Amino acid sequence: MPTEQNFRFSIAPMMEWTDRHCRAFHRTLSRRAWLYTEMVTAPAIIHGDRARLLGYSQAEHPVVVQLGGSNPALLAEAARICADFGYDEINLNVGCPSDRVKGGNFGACLMRDPALVAECVAAMRAAVSIPVTVKCRIGVDDQDVEEALDALADAVLAAGCARLIVHARKAWLKGLSPKENREIPPLDYDRVHRLKARLPHVPIELNGGLVTLEDARAAGAGLDGVMLGRAAYQDPDLLLEVDAQVHGETPPHADAFEAIAAFEPYIAAHLEAGGRLHDITRHMLGLFGGRPGARTYRRTLATEALVPGAGLEVLRKAVAAIRRPLAKDDGTRTGTEG
Structure with a gap:
């Protein structure tokens, strides 16, 4: 290509x-x-x-x-x-x-x-x-x-x-x-x-x-x-x-964590306008596939984002499920959950 x-x-x-x-x-x-x-x-x-x-x-x-x-x-x-x-x-x-x-x-x-x-x-x-x-x-x-x-x-x-x-x-x-x-x-x-x-x-x-x-x-x-x-x-x-x-250009973000942080204002504006968190996070379920914590990430978004009034705290909780094993393994991507 x-x-x-x-x-x-x-x-x-x-x-x-x-x-x-x-x-x-x-x-x-x-x-x-x-x-x-x-x-x-x-x-x-x-x-x-x-x-x-x-x-x-x-x-x-x-x-x-x-x-x-x-x-x-x-x-x-x-x-x-x-x-x-x-x-x-x-x-x-x-x-x-x-x-x-x-x-x-x-x-x-x-x-x-x-x-x-x-x-x-x-x-x-x-x-x-x-x-x-x-x-x-x-x-x-x-x-x-x-x-x-x-x-x-x-x-x-x-x-x-x-x-x-x-x-x-x-x-x-x-x-x-x-x-x-x-x-x-x-x-x-x-x-x-x-x-x-x-x-x-x-x-x-x-x-x-x-x-x-x-x-x-x-x-x-x-x-x-x-x-x-x-x-x-x-x-x-x-x-x-x-x-x-x-x-051959520099990506807009170094990794998915940085991309999600940059996307939060868009989500916040949607929530402020009366939208549901699930409207957006259903499109984010595929992130982090194969990484430790991926199953918990998906489950959190697939269930808790549907609850009326769910906000950015749910997304952050889901992302934390990925960050924890990364911190434990000193940044390595091991494991097969997902």
């Missing part, structure tokens, strides 16, 4: 995970990672509570809003709204395999209709000045992955798509659940590299099955970025290494 300014490390959009509190926490761990909202449908943005759906902290930049939909006019209107909110990019979801998404005729099923996806991209590009990108699969069901991905890529690029993020698996819309679609269809990183070889000047980012920065370094060589999803969420410690390993 090169240490270049134009190479991106992104954290994937994940429903019920990458909300504004998650993104604020991840930004504390990395200055340079690109953050994504959860997918938001165009009608929800047009008719719903925009502040709730699109609100974010200015510290989150660079941050991308991911839209779901297949109606060019609605997507264009939603894109204008998102641009007015100040997002850095707009991403169209052409990869989600859930039943709800299929029922709304968007997500991965759109791999079968490149012309419609191109219409959507063109409409959004005409409506906003910020980049519009597409996140897709390599194909769906019985599609030939060579033909399907090339057709989708060529159509959206001609319509003005600025970047392709490719989840290097097929989506099986018949017979597999969304969870199974993240794990069962085989990964085909070579297919993404063949796309890049055919389109060398197009920014192409790889997603799917990447667990560590070492995985990303190997799989992303020769591409323009990598996107981690569950791995980055479930093991946020790895985000502390992103700025150094991807961009």
Whole structure:
């Protein structure tokens, strides 16, 4: 994975995970990672509570809003709204395999209709000045992955798509659940590299099955970025290494303890506004994995942060469970709890 300014490390959009509190926490761990909202449908943005759906902290930049939909006019209107909110990019979801998404005729099923996806991209590009990108699969069901991905890529690029993020698996819309679609269809990183070889000047980012920065370094060589999803969420410690390993820059914090201390004012402001501690700390459960005290840390946050009125003292208590064995072992990371 090169240490270049134009190479991106992104954290994937994940429903019920990458909300504004998650993104604020991840930004504390990395200055340079690109953050994504959860997918938001165009009608929800047009008719719903925009502040709730699109609100974010200015510290989150660079941050991308991911839209779901297949109606060019609605997507264009939603894109204008998102641009007015100040997002850095707009991403169209052409990869989600859930039943709800299929029922709304968007997500991965759109791999079968490149012309419609191109219409959507063109409409959004005409409506906003910020980049519009597409996140897709390599194909769906019985599609030939060579033909399907090339057709989708060529159509959206001609319509003005600025970047392709490719989840290097097929989506099986018949017979597999969304969870199974993240794990069962085989990964085909070579297919993404063949796309890049055919389109060398197009920014192409790889997603799917990447667990560590070492995985990303190997799989992303020769591409323009990598996107981690569950791995980055479930093991946020790895985000502390992103700025150094991807961009050759000093990390914002020396370790997770320092990052948590820097994040406390954000948590305090949320609590002061009437929010719950659990709204935020549920995104922090993966920190300190494998360290002595990790199980106690997780248990404390998973139970005590839910109690009405829980405050920063609960987070500090959880962190103390990690500090104690470190102090006892003179700073070494031994043991297997977690």
